[in-house]
Amino acid sequence: MDIDTRNDGQAMNDGQAMQELMRSAAEEATRAPSVLNTQPWRWDVGEDELDLHADRTRQLHAIDPAGRLLVLSCGAALHHARVALAAAGFSPSVRRHPDAGDPDLLARVRIGEVRAVRAEDTAVADAMRRRRTDRRPFQASGPATGDTLAALHRAAAAEDTTLHRIDGDQIAYLRAAEHGAQIIEAKDERRREELREWTEHTAARGEGVPPETVTGPVPRPVPLRDFGLGDQATLTPGTGDDRSAEYLLLATNTDDPAAWLRAGEAVSAVWLTAISRGLAVSPMSDAIEVPGARALLRSLLPGGGNPQLVLRVGTDPGSPPPASPRRPIGDVIGDGSEP
Numbered sequence: 001m002d003i004d005t006r007n008d009g010q011a012m013n014d015g016q017a018m019q020e021l022m023r024s025a026a027e028e029a030t031r032a033p034s035v036l037n038t039q040p041w042r043w044d045v046g047e048d049e050l051d052l053h054a055d056r057t058r059q060l061h062a063i064d065p066a067g068r069l070l071v072l073s074c075g076a077a078l079h080h081a082r083v084a085l086a087a088a089g090f091s092p093s094v095r096r097h098p099d100a101g102d103p104d105l106l107a108r109v110r111i112g113e114v115r116a117v118r119a120e121d122t123a124v125a126d127a128m129r130r131r132r133t134d135r136r137p138f139q140a141s142g143p144a145t146g147d148t149l150a151a152l153h154r155a156a157a158a159e160d161t162t163l164h165r166i167d168g169d170q171i172a173y174l175r176a177a178e179h180g181a182q183i184i185e186a187k188d189e190r191r192r193e194e195l196r197e198w199t200e201h202t203a204a205r206g207e208g209v210p211p212e213t214v215t216g217p218v219p220r221p222v223p224l225r226d227f228g229l230g231d232q233a234t235l236t237p238g239t240g241d242d243r244s245a246e247y248l249l250l251a252t253n254t255d256d257p258a259a260w261l262r263a264g265e266a267v268s269a270v271w272l273t274a275i276s277r278g279l280a281v282s283p284m285s286d287a288i289e290v291p292g293a294r295a296l297l298r299s300l301l302p303g304g305g306n307p308q309l310v311l312r313v314g315t316d317p318g319s320p321p322p323a324s325p326r327r328p329i330g331d332v333i334g335d336g337s338e339p
Ligand SMILES: Cc1cc2nc3c(=O)[nH]c(=O)nc-3n(C[C@H](O)[C@H](O)[C@H](O)COP(=O)(O)O)c2cc1C
Pocket: 031, 032, 033, 034, 035, 036, 037, 069, 070, 072, 073, 076, 131, 132, 133, 134, 135, 208, 209, 224, 225, 267, 282, 283, 284, 285, 286, 309, 323, 324
């Protein structure tokens, strides 16, 4: 799926070459993380533009009734496409929500100017190609060093999103929010059914969360989502205990699809920055899904704001966890002729 890195302006005068480049960027974007690996996006590749649509048929109506996590996931894919184009030597331009009459057309990407590829563009693209959700407890300390933390803050800020480090006494509130969310979700049959639907026998369809990417319950200061897999969750937890993990809360000023899209771009930007600095990440959205738990997270934000996702970050344990599947490319990338 690597992009052809020719960036001589001449070759790009050729419309077909340009379209191929756009298609490669869309293919790279299918690597993006998404809630329960629903991959709720569709890309239309034109000659000089790439349209990103939300695919509402993949919305989790019980877990994500507003579609917030769906749009966040699409935002992560949008950022991945931008990363791919930057690493190929372009400075893409993006119009978000370009058609007021079609709210599910989330973004229109144009290839933009040719420009020199910087070392950081390549590093972030490499991180994109090896990124995986790592649910194992982390062993050594996270990104507490000032320099890395500052880079993660900058990555979020560049996407109009704030990053708040939850630490000290606030960890107890995060634990309470997660715990509370899990109790509420466990009692909700519709949510449980949706979890089952996206975790059982889904790999053959190229979607969902494979049980081998989930650890069984392990003692940790803040519990992760219980996927309800019981003994089927077979990822070996290793020797970490999460006591040095960092919890980064991403938040936006407003709470609407435009903000969710930007927050999703920030999720990708922060995550890829973390990976390129030798860290590992897993997102936590259950406390975002349950209104009471989300209110508790909101109370942790010193300047106010709307919580969008928590990222748990720690030192990369080395060997990567198993990869999650992806949908067939033909199901997610078209040329705009499909209805
Ligand atoms: C918006 C969003 C919410 C997510 N929520 C959770 C979560 O609560 N718990 C979790 O373990 N993973 C969560 N994930 C990670 C996805 O499950 C993961 O990206 C997906 O299964 C694909 O796996 P991969 O990231 O390894 O490619 C979330 C990802 C996104 C983008």
